[in-house]
Amino acid sequence: xxxxxxxxxxxxxxxxxxxxxxxxxxxxxxxxxxxxxxxxxxxxxxxxxxxxxxxxxxxxxxxxxxxxxxxxxxxxxxxxxxxxxxxxxxxxxxxxxxxxxxxxxxxxxxxxxxxxxxxxxxxxxxxxxxxxxxxxxxxxxxxxxxxxxxxxxxxxxxxxxxxxxxxxxxxxxxxxxxxxxxxxxxxxxxxxxxxxxxxxxxxxxxxxxxxxxxxxxxxxxxxxxxxxxxxxxxxxxxxxxxxxxxxxxxxxxxxxxxxxxxxxxxxxxxxxxxxxxxxxxxxxxxxxxxxxxxxxxxxxxxxxxxxxxxxxxxxxxxxxxxxxxxxxxxxxxxxxxxxxxxxxxxxxxxxxxxxxxxxxxxxxxxxxxxxxxxxxxxxxxxxxxxxxxxxxxxxxxxxxxxxxxxxxxxxxxxxxxxxxxxxxxxxxxxxxxxxxxxxxxxxxxxxxxxxxxxxxxxxxxxxxxxxxxxxxxx
Amino acid sequence: xxxxxxxxxxxxxxxxxxxxxxxxxxxxxxxxxxxxxxxxxxxxxxxxxxxxxxxxxxxxxxxxxxxxxxxxxxxxxxxxxxxxxxxxxxxxxxxxxxxxxxxxxxxxxxxxxxxxxxxxxxxxxxxxxxxxxxxxxxxxxxxxxxxxxxxxxxxxxxxxxxxxxxxxxxxxxxxxxxxxxxxxxxxxxxxxxxxxxxxxxxxxxxxxxxxxxxxxxxxxxxxxxxxxxxxxxxxxxxxxxxxxxxxxxxxxxxxxxxxxxxxxxxxxxxxxxxxxxxxxxxxxxxxxxxxxxxxxxxxxxxxxxxxxxxxxxxxxxxxxxxxxxxxxxxxxxxxxxxxxxxxxxxxxxxxxxxxxxxxxxxxxxxxxxxxxxxxxxxxxxxxxxxxxxxxxxxxxxxxxxxxxxxxxxxxxxxxxxxxxxxxxxxxxxxxxxxxxxxxxxxxxxxxxxxxxxxxxxxxxxxxxxxxxxxxxxx
Numbered sequence: 006x007x008x009x010x011x012x013x014x015x016x017x018x019x020x021x022x023x024x025x026x027x028x029x030x031x032x033x034x035x036x037x038x039x040x041x042x043x044x045x046x047x048x049x050x051x052x053x054x055x056x057x058x059x060x061x062x063x064x065x066x067x068x069x070x071x072x073x074x075x076x077x078x079x080x081x082x083x084x085x086x087x088x089x090x091x092x093x094x095x096x097x098x099x100x101x102x103x104x105x106x107x108x109x110x111x112x113x114x115x116x117x118x119x120x121x122x123x124x125x126x127x128x129x130x131x132x133x134x135x136x137x138x139x140x141x142x143x144x145x146x147x148x149x150x151x152x153x154x155x156x157x158x159x160x161x162x163x164x165x166x167x168x169x170x171x172x173x174x175x176x177x178x179x180x181x182x183x184x185x186x187x188x189x190x191x192x193x194x195x196x197x198x199x200x201x202x203x204x205x206x207x208x209x210x211x212x213x214x215x216x217x218x219x220x221x222x223x224x225x226x227x228x229x230x231x232x233x234x235x236x237x238x239x240x241x242x243x244x245x246x247x248x249x250x251x252x253x254x255x256x257x258x259x260x261x262x263x264x265x266x267x268x269x270x271x272x273x274x275x276x277x278x279x280x281x282x283x284x285x286x287x288x289x290x291x292x293x294x295x296x297x298x299x300x301x302x303x304x305x306x307x308x309x310x311x312x313x314x315x316x317x318x319x320x321x322x323x324x325x326x327x328x329x330x331x332x333x334x335x336x337x338x339x340x341x342x343x344x345x346x347x348x349x350x351x352x353x354x355x356x357x358x359x360x361x362x363x364x365x366x367x368x369x370x371x372x373x374x375x376x377x378x379x380x381x382x383x384x385x386x387x388x389x390x391x392x393x394x395x396x397x398x399x400x401x402x403x404x405x406x407x408x409x410x411x412x413x414x415x416x417x418x419x420x421x422x423x424x425x426x427x428x429x430x431x432x433x434x435x436x437x438x439x440x441x442x443x444x445x446x447x448x449x450x451x452x453x454x455x456x457x458x459x460x461x462x463x464x465x466x467x468x469x470x471x472x473x474x475x476x477x478x479x
Numbered sequence: 480x481x482x483x484x485x486x487x488x489x490x491x492x493x494x495x496x497x498x499x500x501x502x503x504x505x506x507x508x509x510x511x512x513x514x515x516x517x518x519x520x521x522x523x524x525x526x527x528x529x530x531x532x533x534x535x536x537x538x539x540x541x542x543x544x545x546x547x548x549x550x551x552x553x554x555x556x557x558x559x560x561x562x563x564x565x566x567x568x569x570x571x572x573x574x575x576x577x578x579x580x581x582x583x584x585x586x587x588x589x590x591x592x593x594x595x596x597x598x599x600x601x602x603x604x605x606x607x608x609x610x611x612x613x614x615x616x617x618x619x620x621x622x623x624x625x626x627x628x629x630x631x632x633x634x635x636x637x638x639x640x641x642x643x644x645x646x647x648x649x650x651x652x653x654x655x656x657x658x659x660x661x662x663x664x665x666x667x668x669x670x671x672x673x674x675x676x677x678x679x680x681x682x683x684x685x686x687x688x689x690x691x692x693x694x695x696x697x698x699x700x701x702x703x704x705x706x707x708x709x710x711x712x713x714x715x716x717x718x719x720x721x722x723x724x725x726x727x728x729x730x731x732x733x734x735x736x737x738x739x740x741x742x743x744x745x746x747x748x749x750x751x752x753x754x755x756x757x758x759x760x761x762x763x764x765x766x767x768x769x770x771x772x773x774x775x776x777x778x779x780x781x782x783x784x785x786x787x788x789x790x791x792x793x794x795x796x797x798x799x800x801x802x803x804x805x806x807x808x809x810x811x812x813x814x815x816x817x818x819x820x821x822x823x824x825x826x827x828x829x830x831x832x833x834x835x836x837x838x839x840x841x842x843x844x845x846x847x848x849x850x851x852x853x854x855x856x857x858x859x860x861x862x863x864x865x866x867x868x869x870x871x872x873x874x875x876x877x878x879x880x881x882x883x884x885x886x887x888x889x890x891x892x893x894x895x896x897x898x899x900x901x902x903x904x905x906x907x908x909x910x911x912x913x914x915x916x917x918x919x920x921x922x923x924x925x926x927x928x929x930x931x932x933x934x935x936x937x938x939x940x941x942x943x944x945x946x947x948x949x950x951x952x953x
Contacts, residue, residue, distance in 0.1 A: 047696070049716065051715055051716060172681055175681055175682070176681065176682045179678055179681070179682045185678055186660055186677070186678075186719075203660070203677055203678075203681070204653055204659055204660075204677075206681075207646055207649055207650065207653070207677070207680075207681065208649070208650045208653045222521065224523075240737075240740045240741070240744075241525055242523060242525060243737035245660075245719065245736075262719075262736055262737075262740075263714075263717035263736075265740065266714045266736075266739065266740060266743065267714070269740065269743070269744070270714075270743070270836060273747050273751075274832055274836065276751070277747075277750070277751060277754065277828060277832050278828060278829065278832070280751065280754060280755055280828075281754055281824050281825060281827070281828025281829070281832075284825050284828060284829060291829045291832075291833065292829075292833055292839060292842055292847070292850075296850070296853060296854055296857065297857075299854050300854060300857045300858055300861070303822075303825050303854070303858060304858055304861060304862075306821065306825075307818060307821060307822065307858060307862055308862070308865070310817060310818055310821055311814065311818060311862055311865060311866060311869075313817075314813055314814035314817050314818065315814065315869050315873065317813050317814070318810040318811055318813070318814055318870075318873055319810075319873060321809060321810040321813075322807065322810045322873055322874075322876075325806050325807070328806050328809060329803070329806050332799050332802050332803050332806070332809075333796065333799070335795060335802060335806075335809040335812075336792040336793075336795040336796045337792055338809070338812065338813055339788055339791050339792070339795075339812055339813055339816050339936065339940075340785065340788035340789065340791070340792055342813050342817070343784060343787075343788050343816070343820075343932070343936070344781060344784055344785060344788065346817075347756045347780070347781060347784055348756075348777075348781065350755050350756035351755060351756040351758050351777050351780075353755070354751060354752060354754075354755025354756060354758060355752065355755070355758060355765045355766075358748055358751050358752070358755075358765075359765065359766055362744060362748065365766060368766055373766070376766075376770070379770060380770055380773050380774060380777070383770060383771075383774050384774055384777060384778060384781060387774070387778060388778075388781055388782070388785055391782070391785060392785060395785075395789050396792075399789070399792055399793060399796055400796075402796075458817070462813065462817070466813075
């Protein structure tokens with residue numbers, strides 16, 4: 006948490022950031038270090054971090070060394086992990102220790118997660134004993150759990166302490182502690198017994214004890230809880246922080262609301278990437294990943310799709326005799342599979358988003374699938390009528406004045422009826438598969454699309470050919 | 480903001496919520512109002528709201544009336560707007576006034592946004608003058624701006640006030656004010672001149688004045704600023720709240736971090752819906768919207784796609800002579816358009832997400848598009864080689880032992896080469912179109928997909944037929 010600072014009265018924040026970035030590079034190119042230093046004085050750490058990220062790599066270290074020690078640490082915490090890494094390589098040994106030792110434990114763990122194991126081991130050895138212990142403890146928890154993302158920097162006191170003593174204590178700790186708006190009360194065994202907000206403190210008389218004013222029923226989570234669940238909890242109850250306890254109910258850390266926003270954003274990016282054609286997100290910035298890794302992250306889904314399409318192609322090939330006789334049928338295959346795929350994508354999108362937010366709440370699988378099937382039938386009917394008309398005109402070569410052709414109409418009718426059937430099929434697949442994947446422990450966002458496409462393409466083409474065969478009596 | 484409360488030591492939160500919901504309904508069905516009341520005493524308002532939402536409509540009013548006045552207001556604020564509305568219709572006139580008058584102004588405005596204008600006017604008239612004025616002012620700002628979502632409940636003081644006096648003041652105001660962790664300092668004209676955090680207050684000696692300890696350079700936004708920009712600002716700087724000023728720099732409200740999480744989530748749902756096949760999101764819960772509205776929200780994109788596919792179908796139709804001669808070509812059309820569409824979707828997904836978060840940062844359009852084009856070429860080549868092999872086998876009817884056929888190979892080669900061209904085309908369209916739509920003021924998430932599909936389908940089929948024509952010398 007930081008307090009508000011710095012102005013930008015006349016220009017917008019993004020303009021200001023842009024300005025700082027270009028000015029900084031110019032001054033460094035002119036070797037005007039004093040000027041660069043002066044430029045950065047009124048700028049927020051997060052904006053300095055962004056300006057440094059925008060510099061050519063060789064200049065990043067120089068810019069970073071302009072900062073005061075205290076500021077350097079804060080700026081370093083805001084840097085992208087790739088820049089953090091390249092800076093570590095440039096730093097002298099003592100610089101590294103100075104910075105890494107003073108970082109917040111949660112930010113330090115995030116950095117260590119990205120560094121090679123060998124470097125982490127060496128850094129750990131060189132940390133001060135207190136910091137080393139805190140870090141090693143956090144690193145012991147599974148990735149993406151409350152334990153891994155929490156910070157051990159909180160204020161905890163005993164029930165018998167008075168409000169006056171507590172305020173004294175806060176005065177001495179406020180500088181070193183990220184979150185002072187909640188104070189935690191623990192018993193002799195360090196078990197969490199209550200919580201007092203700074204709000205409660207300032208409105209109570211100084212002689213009372215924490216035990217008298219604390220809230221005893223505390224919402225907390227365990228170290229092993231998934232980070233997204235922690236985020237949702239804080240979001241749901243509008244907390245500023247939530248305490249984390251170990252298996253013996255001992256308080257070991259807190260997760261604060263500012264981290265929650267980033268966690269939710271990261272999880273959402275993962276979902277969006279997965280939905281948008283199966284791009285796998287490793288939590289890294291896509292635009293700073295090398296091209297081969299990008300290709301690797303994208304090619305899996307494309308191969309699945311190629312396989313699906315090969316099956317479809319095989320089915321179409323097997324109908325060569327039919328197609329040879331009624332070549333017009335081929336023209337509508339992309340229309341049917343394309344529309345079906347889209348109806349299915351719509352259904353799966355709303356269901357997957359509903360599963361990941363609070364929106365689906367207590368609706369059952371059956372209810373949702375039935376509802377989507379009806380929506381699919383409705384949409385399919387609307388689209389089917391239009392498609393039948395368009396198909397008829399197209400088969401007639403756009404000749405509106407030609408006499409009515411029963412044959413063309415039957416082709417068009419096959420298209421329209423298939424579209425209705427495919428829309429219903431796609432809606433059911435699109436809404437049911439996310440539930441299925443979730444129940445067997447897969448990520449619905451990543452798994453659903455390929456299977457929906459397969460179902461719609463393969464079954465869709467089969468439906469189409471069979472309807473055409475019946476209607477055209479072939 | 481609420482303080483932490485209530486336990487759930489042995490069972491998980493979601494199990495607890497489920498339990499409260501079913502218990503409440505059972506007790507109400509048995510007409511055991513005392514039991515129901517006792518059940519709800521230790522439950523958090525947000526959980527009570529959810530339990531009430533899960534009840535049959537007739538029971539919702541009964542359950543709601545079990546609550547104490549103070550609790551009723553908080554629970555009401557957490558209810559879905561559809562339930563808020565149906566409750567308003569059930570309430571007696573005085574009940575409505577009692578609740579609506581005591582709601583936070585920002586929650587009240589959110590409710591009024593959903594109610595019919597006539598009801599809003601009647602309710603406004605019946606509010607107490609102070610609340611009426613506050614609400615009318617908020618309602619005067621454009622939807623989705625800082626002014627519309629802010630709360631006017633903050634603490635503002637003059638520079639000359641001492642820390643001791645301020646703490647006194649906070650003691651009297653803490654109950655009525657949502658956010659007391661930041662105090663705002665204004666001049667005689669109510670212009671914002673500084674900010675003091677409760678942290679600053681408790682660590683300073685009581686004789687000093689706010690003017691001495693306040694931070695003068697305050698980050699603030701204007702009433703007309705887009706809500707998403709406000710949210711991003713708070714996220715970026717890890718603030719708990721940001722002050723909102725009017726055109727004359729006068730402080731008029733604050734936006735708090737708990738609202739920010741909901742805003743970001745709402746905006747993300749909009750993007751995900753748009754990306755997932757053009758579902759329009761009106762900010763309402765999709766699963767509580769009636770089927771006709773759902774169809775309306777989904778049918779637009781489907782029609783665009785149908786139109787696109789009709790153009791594709793027309794192109795395929797126009798090649799009837801070619802297809803009649805080489806019917807095998809038809810089998811690969813879905814494979815080419817499908818894969819192309821997916822490559823394009825991948826590119827547009829990462830670019831759109833990058834535009835909406837901080838990830839794209841200072842990369843230019845040219846850089847991004849060139850990068851995606853290279854990724855497309857790489858992916859297209861990998862897929863093209865595989866597709867050529869598969870296509871050859873398929874055209875040979877899966878007969879591996881048949882003698883090598885130049886003709887089959889040429890068909891397969893047409894497929895492979897087309898796939899490379901289409902993948903590059905799709906990557907360029909997928910990465911460039913979001914920038915284009917953004918620059919002309921459209922929503923990239925909603926607009927990109929149809930145009931990418933059109934480009935890939937129509938141009939893709941044309942590319943395919945022309946490559947085949949050249950290679951097969953037709």
